[in-house]
Amino acid sequence: MKTYTNTGNKDTRSGFGAGLTELGKTNENVVALCADLIGSLKMDEFKANHPERFFQVGIAEANMIGLAAGMTIGGKIPFTGTFANFSTGRVYDQIRQSIAYSDKNVKICASHAGLTLGEDGATHQILEDIGLMKMLPGMTVINTCDYNQTKAATIAIAEHHGPVYLRFGRPKVANFTPEDQNFEIGKAVQLTEGNDVTIVATGHLVWEALEAAKTLNEQGISAEVINIHTIKPLDDKAILDSVSKTGCIVTAEEHNYLGGLGESVSRVLAQHKPTPQEFVATNDTFGESGTPAQLMEKYGLNASAIVKATETVLKRK
Amino acid sequence: MPNTQQLQDLTTQVRRDILRMVHKVNSGHPGGSLGCAEFFVCLYQEIMDRNDNFDMDGIGEDLFFLSNGHISPVFYSVLARSGYFPVDELNTFRLIDSRLQGHPTTHEGLPGVRVASGSLGQGFSVALGAAETKKLNKDNHLVYSLHGDGELQEGQNWEGIMYAAANNVDNIISTIDLNGQQIDGATDDVLPMGSVRAKFEAFGWTVVDIEYGNDIDAILKGMAEAKSLTGKGKPVCVLLKTVMGNGVDFMMHTHAWHGKAPNDEQLAIGLSQNAETLGDY
Known part of the structure; x- marks a missing residue:
């Protein structure tokens, strides 16, 4: 990996x-x-x-x-x-x-x-x-x-x-993408190759998705992590190509599951290739005071939440 | 340069255009449009230094922004009769597939319109932004804007009004249409604003009154004075006292025709009071 x-x-x-x-x-x-x-x-x-x-x-x-x-x-x-x-x-x-x-x-x-x-x-x-x-x-x-x-x-x-x-x-x-990268609006970036699950993440959740992929790899699950930096226009093709191979998907974002990246992905899948999907996102709620790490843990927006969502979605394949 | 009689003739024709436009589709806002007919005619025929060919960036010419977009009929009529698009197109007002949307927009590419308006209170900010860009571009032309008096109840106006004085935006002339009416009644009944002049002065603007805002000579004189006050470190506000529905007797001095179209009979009366001077579209 x-x-x-x-x-x-x-x-x-x-x-x-x-x-x-x-x-x-x-x-x-x-x-x-x-x-x-x-x-x-x-x-x-x-x-x-x-x-x-x-x-x-x-x-x-x-x-x-x-x-x-x-x-x-x-x-x-x-x-x-x-x-x-x-x-x-x-x-x-x-x-x-x-x-x-x-x-x-x-x-x-x-x-x-x-x-x-x-x-x-x-x-x-x-x-x-x-x-x-x-x-x-x-x-x-x-x-x-x-x-x-x-x-x-x-x-x-x-x-x-x-x-x-x-x-x-x-x-x-974490700062992990190349310093000299060419940023192309609307073009998803595939970070890892995998066959068992697609994990598409945006914003701070991208690094968490990479951490999750490492854990999953240790469990023998191969995850394809895609960085969706542009939510609109969405790179439909990158998502469809990946789920054609993996057959299931987890979306991860620091946002309400209503209206976020996950829903945009659901739309693409519903229209072109219905696929089991799990959402790592907030569950129609407001936040609260706390440290960023505490909040991401409490609201289920970190690597372990992505691992859990993956385990769930794999059972639905 | 047109003389007063020519401007008066154009105003009469613009009134006919307004009445016929709203009558045809049985919707639109004739009252405020009629009240501002003289102002628009003077602005486009006499006051603004503008290029014949419309260009969104408007570099090297004066710009105008209509904040109270519901008076689109008068805006469209004067734009068409000033050569921005064919007068015949007024026939398409508010119809499906038209560039003449209910409220003005750039979305369909209508020449003469630089921003959408209709949701009230946004025009000050946009006009001020355009004025700032003129300064950055070292373009000495002016930015004009028009706002309803009822519209001043929107809070965003006062953010812009405060910004303008604080930043010495002195290349703008913002006119307030003081017709004293809004949808639900007299402005003084709906939400009394007190002295608009005192408010603008307190916010650091230079204020010019045009007491007879439906009189062409008064408008030309007041706007010339306003222009002479630009470039002196302060934004300039013109308080234009108009009569809503001006030129159609039964529509005057009431909010009743704010957003209501005349029926066939009422149209005929309105047209009979305004001679066809330049040819109907």
Whole structure:
């Protein structure tokens, strides 16, 4: 089984910050907006390098979304930054009308997604944002898994014309994807080859899926792990090709099972190749305060949960 | 440059367009549209410096954003009669497969529209964003926007209004259509706002009053004053006092025609009060 090395824990939001810094140097049309969370979003360096292209909007997310939509008129590529909750649910109608329906080239960059925001609790831990964003016609939805991939994705979305939701997180997690990777929107990345089960994961759950695959391998179960960084458009072919071989699938995400990656995968399977599926996701619930590790354990979003789901799905084959 | 009589003639024709558009599909918003007919005519014929060919980016020309998108009939009529698309297309207003959606949108590619509007309160932010990009592009042209007075009840407006003054966005002229009416009745009954002027001044805007917002000379004079106040570090707000339903006697001074179309008989009366000056579509 192919194995991956953690080159040192890093937060995905710092990958976003590094990507934005790079874009500042290479693309003069990139502008950045932030709603009073510059430090949390790691936008300090872009701001220092390009004060004229950086817009502090204050605690006013609705205005930030509208400003970004307007800034595209005249050729700018705005990147907005705030927490995932305030990037989506709080401003849904602004995104819907002024960005998505108006086909504006805005990149909505959302940190602190999911339970791993930790101690601040459920008011700040959104587990519904992938669903909200993927339902918007024309919206691309990306959830990156580590620092390197988040940096690569940040740079890649500037070249893509159209609205994008880029979701990442707060905690320091394993950094294991290549530093020089070519990020292709909508293209799943197969991490391991396997014959018994397909595990498709997104965001922080990708590393957990690799850990799970190691455990399963020791039990003689060969898992094919696929990193689905783009939830919309979904790489249907990669999923169908893999389940054609394995005959069952586990989906894993830091999100409600309603509206998330798992449901998108179910749709593909239902239409083209009905296949037993198990969901590693939150079960229609809000989060709570706690450390990221405690929360991921309590809500069943880690490697051991993926192993358990695999054992269940294998029995359904 | 058109003279006042030519602008007046166009206004009369625009009123006919509005009435005929909403009558045909028995839906749409004639009241606010009629109240803003003179303003739109002046804006597109006289006030804005705009290019003939529509380009989304609008570099090197003035831009306009309609925030209260429900008054799409007046917007569409004036866009068509200003050459953005064939006047005949007004026939398709609110019909299936039309570019003239109930509320304006870029989605069907209608020239002249730069953002969707209809869900209220979003236009300030979008117009301000476009104004910021003009500054980044070192484009000295202006951004104009129009908002309903009832629309100011939406909180997002005030986020934008606060932002504009704080960031010295002085290349924008935002007009408030002060017709004092909204769907459920008089604005003062639904949610009294107090002094709109005092609010904008408190938020750091320069405010210009146009007391007779259905008078072409008053509009031209007020907007020229507003233009002279741009570029001085503060955003500019125009308070345009209009009469909802202006030009059709039974539609005036009431919220009743906010979102209701005239029947055949009412259409005939409305048209009889507005001469066909430039040819119906």
